[in-house]
Amino acid sequence: MxxxxxxxxxxxxxxxxxxxxxxxxxxxxxxxxxxxxxxxxxxxxxxxxxxxxxxxxxxxxxxxxxxxxxxxxxxxxxxxxxxxxxxxxxxxxxxxxxxxxxxxxxxxxxxxxxxxxxxxxxxxxCALGVTEPGGGSDLIRMKTSARKDGDSYILNGQKTFITNAYCGDLFVVVARTDPEAKGATGFSIFLVEKGTPGFSIGARFEKTGWQCADMSDLFFTDCRVPAANLLGEEHRGFYLMMQGIEHERLSIGSQCLGLAERAIEITLRWLKERPAYRGMLWDLQSIRHDMAQMSSELAAAKLLVYHAAAKKSRGESARMEATMVKALVPELLKRAVDKCVQLHGGMGYMREAEIERIWRDTRPHSLGGGASAVMLDEVAKLL
Ligand SMILES: Cc1cc2nc3c(=O)[nH]c(=O)nc-3n(C[C@H](O)[C@H](O)[C@H](O)COP(=O)(O)OP(=O)(O)OC[C@H]3O[C@@H](n4cnc5c(N)ncnc54)[C@H](O)[C@@H]3O)c2cc1C
Incomplete structure (x- = not known):
């Protein structure tokens, strides 16, 4: 690229x-x-x-x-x-x-x-516990509660789909601290250490891909967390979480770029070494066009990622650009890698083929950290 x-x-x-x-x-x-x-x-x-x-x-x-x-x-x-x-x-x-x-x-x-x-x-x-069984896109529906009790908070509730649940020791957890508050107010962030009484991890999820990222539910049952573990201002957790959102979206977008680069690299190698007809697969014009098209689209996406990161590095807001990145790049990745699998023929569907794993691993980026549709809603609000 x-x-x-x-x-x-x-x-x-x-x-x-x-x-x-x-x-x-x-x-x-x-x-x-x-x-x-x-x-x-x-x-x-x-x-x-x-x-x-x-x-x-x-x-x-x-x-x-x-x-x-x-x-x-x-x-x-x-x-x-x-x-x-x-x-x-x-x-x-x-x-x-x-x-x-x-x-x-x-x-x-x-x-x-x-x-x-x-x-x-x-x-x-560390792991981040935000999503709940009741929904991850509409975060206002979060039900996990944290009730102040002397110099502690008592947490009750469940988080789901949490990456690093098993390998993690320290959990950054968002919970509702003001049950009366409306909208995005009334949430707070807590640091919960593994081993805290009342905090437990569920069974491992069996996922399609991302096999070296463990995942589980987090359960809080009258889990007493010292008030000293409140992160940032009480009831402002949702806004504090949003302050890091540009960084998070660019992190996900850049991982997608890297995966796409690897997929293109191995697919080009495959096409150039695979004999077909009177030459190699790479000699077929429609295949060359497919690779050229996907490389061009990814190059444009890469430019957007780097432009957004450069803005942020200069201390400017990159909210619109970072959200566009999260809406666009994971979707491009899925399309590009799906095409790469096709170009590998039957071998692309075999567990031994690297492209097969990359294909399985492209699915979550358009979900985790906000589904593509939610990102498009946000971009539209900024237009
Ligand atoms: C591999 C993986 C790792 C994850 N790791 C973590 C983690 O570490 N911590 C954590 O807190 N969460 C994590 N998640 C959860 C992830 O953030 C949520 O899955 C995601 O936010 C979507 O929430 P949901 O699954 O509840 O889907 P829902 O909110 O039920 O949405 C389902 C679908 O509806 C559509 N949709 C939703 N809203 C809109 C809208 N406004 N307009 C149009 N369509 C819409 C989208 O297509 C969406 O995918 C992870 C998920 C996966 C798959």
């Missing part, structure tokens, strides 16, 4: 890309099939990423982070996506680029000092 590094990235970003690519090629791709079998990324792999400085890219230096901007996160997402293991990218970014930044943005000095160093070192893994 087109190279935008010289237009958008600094020398530090480019060095980061090189380090990530080497790590993914030498330490992730050879190991991730075993992680898929185990159903999660092992603790040692998180610690290794912590050691290499990959889990605190956007975190302040004082806690062990590197202080990269949003372009750094986009490079991170793209390179993890290039592994071709969607669940690897999802699990790692849910921890490092979605849940942990909520602590950095909203945490008190004590909370940041207590949690961020372990998170950045990969010793403490």
């Amino acid at each position: 087109i190279d935008l590094d010289s237009t958008f990235l600094t020398e530090e970003h480019r060095m980061l890309r090189g380090q990530l690519r080497r790590f993914v090629e030498t330490e992730v791709m050879p190991a991730a099939k075993a992680w898929e079998k185990a159903g999660q990324i092992p603790a040692e792999a998180f610690r290794r990423m912590g050691e290499l400085g990959f889990l605190g890219l956007s975190m302040p230096v004082e806690y062990g982070g590197s202080g990269f901007d949003t372009l750094g996160s986009v490079v991170f997402g793209e390179e993890l996506g290039r592994s071709g293991f969607g669940g690897f990218g999802a699990s790692v970014t849910d921890h490092a680029d979605i849940a942990a930044p909520m602590i950095r943005r909203n945490g008190s000095a004590e909370q940041c000092a207590r949690y961020l160093p372990g998170i950045i070192a990969g010793e403490r893994i």
Whole structure:
């Protein structure tokens, strides 16, 4: 796909890309099939990423982070996506680029000092608990409650489809603190540590793809959480969560770019090596057009991702662009990879083919972090 590094990235970003690519090629791709079998990324792999400085890219230096901007996160997402293991990218970014930044943005000095160093070192893994069985798109319907009781809150309710439920130790959970409040007010965010009495994890979900990202329900039954674990202002949780939404959407969009790049790379190789008729499949014009069309569409999408990240890195709002990215890029990814599977013929449907896994792994990006239709609603509001 087109190279935008010289237009958008600094020398530090480019060095980061090189380090990530080497790590993914030498330490992730050879190991991730075993992680898929185990159903999660092992603790040692998180610690290794912590050691290499990959889990605190956007975190302040004082806690062990590197202080990269949003372009750094986009490079991170793209390179993890290039592994071709969607669940690897999802699990790692849910921890490092979605849940942990909520602590950095909203945490008190004590909370940041207590949690961020372990998170950045990969010793403490985070998960984000928002979706409930009653619905993930219409978040106002969230029912999980947190009632103030002295110097604690008592949580009751259920979260579902939570990535990192098993490998996670620290859960960023959104709950209703004001039952009378209307609309988006009356929600708060809590930090809940694994092992807290009244907090339990359900059975592992059996998913179609993202096999190295574990997933389960979270159950809260009279779960007493210290008031000191309230993250940010009480009753303002929904708004605080929305403050990180541009970053989250760009993280997901960049993982999609990486997966698409990998899919195109292996499909081109396949087409150029597969004899057919008087030459190779790659000699057929309609196939060349298919590949050229999808590469052009993805190049345009990549430009939008980098443009949005550059705006955000300059401190400007990128709400419209980031939402367009989340509406557009996961859908493009699905279309492109579906075509790549077709071009692999019967082999594309076999478990041994890498493109088959990428195909299964493209499904969730257009759901998690907000379904495409919800993103289009939001883009329309901003037009
Ligand atoms: C692999 C995976 C990982 C996930 N990880 C997490 C996680 O770590 N933490 C977490 O909190 N959640 C997680 N989720 C949940 C995810 O965020 C929700 O699935 C998503 O927000 C959709 O919610 P829902 O499943 O309840 O679907 P619903 O809200 O019931 O919506 C179903 C469908 O209806 C359509 N729809 C919804 N709203 C509109 C609208 N306004 N206009 C038109 N059509 C609409 C969309 O097509 C949508 O997909 C994960 C989901 C998956 C699949």
